[in-house]
Amino acid sequence: MQRIIATYIKEWHLMRRDLGGLALLFLMPVILIIIMALVQDGPFKDYKDHTFEAIFVNQDGGKVAASIRQGLLESKQFQLIETYDQKAIDFATTQKLIQKGTYQFAILIPDGISAEVVNSANLIANEMGRQMGLPASLPHRESREGMSVQLMFDPVCKPAFRLAITNVVEKFITKIQSDIVLERIAKLSQSAVADTGTFDIEKQLRSVGVKEISSQEKKMMVSKMNSVQHTVPAWAIFGMFFMIIIISDSIIGERLGGSWTRLKLIPGSFSDILIGKMLFYVLLGIIQFYLMLLVGIYVMPWVGLPSLQLGHSPLLLLIMVTCLSFCATTFGILIGSIFKTTNQALPVAAISVVILSAVGGVWVPVEVLPDSLRAVSLISPMRWGLQGINNLLLRECSWHDIVKPCVILLSGTMLTMFLSWMIEKKRMDQ
Amino acid sequence: MVHVQHLFKHYRNAEHPSVDDLSFTFDEGKIVGLLGPNGAGKTTTISILCGLIREYSGDVNVLGLNLKSNTEELKYKIGVVPQQIALYPELSCQENLMYYGKLYKLSGKVLAEKIDSLLRQFGLHEHANKQIRNFSGGMKRRANIIASLLNDPTLLILDEPTAGVDVQSRSMILSFLRSYNEQGHSIIYTSHLLDEAEALCHEVLIIDKGKKIIQGTPKAIIEGNDTPNLEALFLKLTGNKVRD
Incomplete structure (x- = not known):
């Protein structure tokens, strides 16, 4: 535990001094969310x-x-x-x-x-x-x-x-x-x-007309049909995946700088160090996501948009966001493990975030994608994250509606960690 | 202290093996220089000795432990100073040392006192809270050595510890190595500075193309080959051809 906490504190010291990284993680998504909510407000309005x-x-x-x-x-x-x-x-x-x-x-x-x-x-x-x-x-x-x-x-x-x-x-x-x-x-x-x-x-x-009614008991659906309700969670997920860039940069930097070698020379399980690192970024991802929700609640009304309404299940939302953050973190670790230099990794990380978001329903709903892309979207963690969060924020669903997305995201987490471990092991054995 | 038999390592996609049937023994309590031109196999040999490279053939025993079956136990007993400055540039010297110390499961007053003592010994006490990125080359080298001493290793392995440092820092590092050895610790070090190796080492092993060329005390091998110094002997044995 001491090694995990030490690594966690080390990551905190590194992050608080990385102003560029902090801007990428917090400032950029805030700007992105506000702009995208404004841009997408038109098509959402009746x-x-x-x-x-x-x-x-x-x-x-x-x-x-x-x-x-x-x-x-x-x-x-x-x-x-x-x-x-x-x-x-x-x-x-x-x-x-x-x-x-x-x-x-x-x-x-x-x-x-x-x-x-x-x-x-x-x-x-x-x-x-x-x-x-x-x-x-x-x-x-x-x-x-x-x-x-x-x-x-x-x-x-x-x-x-x-x-x-x-x-x-x-x-x-x-x-x-x-x-x-x-x-x-x-x-x-x-x-x-x-x-x-x-x-x-x-x-x-004229006695018979057409009237939209709510599918939910609480009859909140119509009030939630606005750009903020749809775009803030979607782009917050997108912002969370910016972490991939930071994590892969950190891992490659440690490897090239020699720290990785020193860490491997210290007795004890290397997984302690990886867990400490992972937990730091998982928490960072959760904080970032909730910050984006706060932007949706408090900043959106300032720019003339409706305020974000949170669902009735804050605990379920936290579970869903945690699973998503785990997936984003381990994906970053995988990218950092695969590539030897930041010059190789960073463009791949950035482009993969855009691709995963495009097929994951962040830009346009998955339902309007062609069949081939809809099949590809199944491997996008953003799709499952967005589905789970929409289930909670828009559909007001209960815990059993987020089980599937959570299980898929955690399976993705384990798969990416396994692949990273395999790659590191192979690199070490060489 | 170190007993190596028929060590062989061939990296995937490499044309030639990096270490080719290398056998040697280093006695305890000595400073041993592992010397050779670029690409001779020094760093590979050191990486195997400290357990960093696990895929090799041959038999390696370090401090009485068979490397293949006791890598973790060995890591508690050795300290390795890598060629690179293996520290986080954005962290202060103190933060780096605290972090590595905690990974060795040291903590509290014991760790703080150890760090303080080492920083004073290496003249970095006043710079403890400065970020490594703002250190000079010599200061970085000294901090790099301190980070490898936190576990009080029985065997200290250094890969070119004085590369690119000024005369004062080099003198300080060499003085420390002598005094550390006098306290009963064994040291293996690599360097391209042969006058330094000649003055510091009790014994040297020269390797080239992964093979052992010569081993012995500097004095004995210089005199035995009728050369004026270690550098002349080195050139005589490994040739004048520039290595990549």
Whole structure:
């Protein structure tokens, strides 16, 4: 035990004097987490929280076009741009502005759209009235093909953004169309039956909607659907794996500097020294992770983001983070054992952290990765760490939901330690 | 003290064996110089003697212990001063020595007094709290030796302990080695400084290409080969060709 404690204290003295290492372990992840949470905040926000600048070209001038315009403005999701250089925007100007990237998209209401919508509504109402045996008939003509509200997008816009905007606009148009249909049906029924009483047809037609509900008893899911809740744990895990660089550098430095040789010449098990070293970095990893959580809780609100909400199982979280830290530490020891110089080890350590995070679900969820990468992700400790921590922080799961990730991480720890031991033994025997 | 029979070591991927059927005996209580040109096999032989290299053939007994079966026991009895400064540059001299002392399971007052005594002996007492990285070459060499003396070894093995140090530090180190030997400790040391070896050692063993060339007291082997000094004898036996 004395040898383990002595090694632990030695590592502490070395680390407190390594300002570069401390910055890499603590400052860089803090900056990274704040920036990534801000960057990823956009995609996480519901589109109703955004206000988009949209060119609005109204060539119709009718009731429907006015309703669309009114609906878009009232939704507060759109700031409609209708003039440019103090002139009304026409189709050619729209093309030019979108192509230049001045605005990301435009909504064009072609001439005749109002008449077409009203005509369609009258046709529907008449058909329904006919089936119900109502005598009244609203004016109508044959439908025109190809009438549609047009959307023009900046070529740079991502498909997900186009789809989201199209859906939002489509939703407004559908609502306006259904409002007109309802109004026509109501008009038809009123002309046939003198007293409809207090029965509200429109309300009844809208009686069934869509509503998101929580899968959890505590109903906290919706409140946790924010960038902070998803990005802080993910990037904290990423930051923890920065330790690989520090550990491999330390091991190679000791070996090249001769300290490793002296340590091997001292009687007693060399594993005491490795355990002391490992425990120091494991604790460092845990401290670093909790520091990142504190950043999520207290710093995120300062930059306009929601505060991180911790789950209801602090002990389980500590167990999960400890397993992850063990895995990160022993992976660093393995890299330090494999490579002979820091010039070889450091790029590999840095790149492997990026690769493990990419396939481990830190950048994008594992579920959206191709099948081949999803298979590769099984060997990424970040995947299992993130799964376990998400189980606790987002899904509010219990202890049996972190058993699998913990067992896999500890198995990885033992495997990497075994490989490191084999490599060191081989090196010594040579 | 050291009894080596038919020692052979061939590193993987090396063209020639580093130690090739080497046999020698060193008596207890002596300062013995293990000499040879670059690549002669000195460091490999020392690494085997101190248990650092475990894969070799031959029979090695050190301080009455068979090396293959008693490596751990032997480590308590020997001190090894590596060629490199095997200390943590970012730690102070005191922190380095405390750490290594604790690894020898020394602690408290005993360790503190031992460190204090050695630091005074090597003139580093006033620099105890200075980081090793800020030490001069000579100070580093002295601190490197102190770290190998914490377990009070019966046999001290030094690999080029005076390489790259100034005259004063060298003089201090050599004086210490003599006095340590006078206290009954045995010393094996390697060096390229043959005048130093001639003056310090009771006995020298010259090896080249892993093989024994000559062994004896400096005086006897110099006179026996009709050369003026050890350096001339060394060149006569190992040739003038520059080694890589």
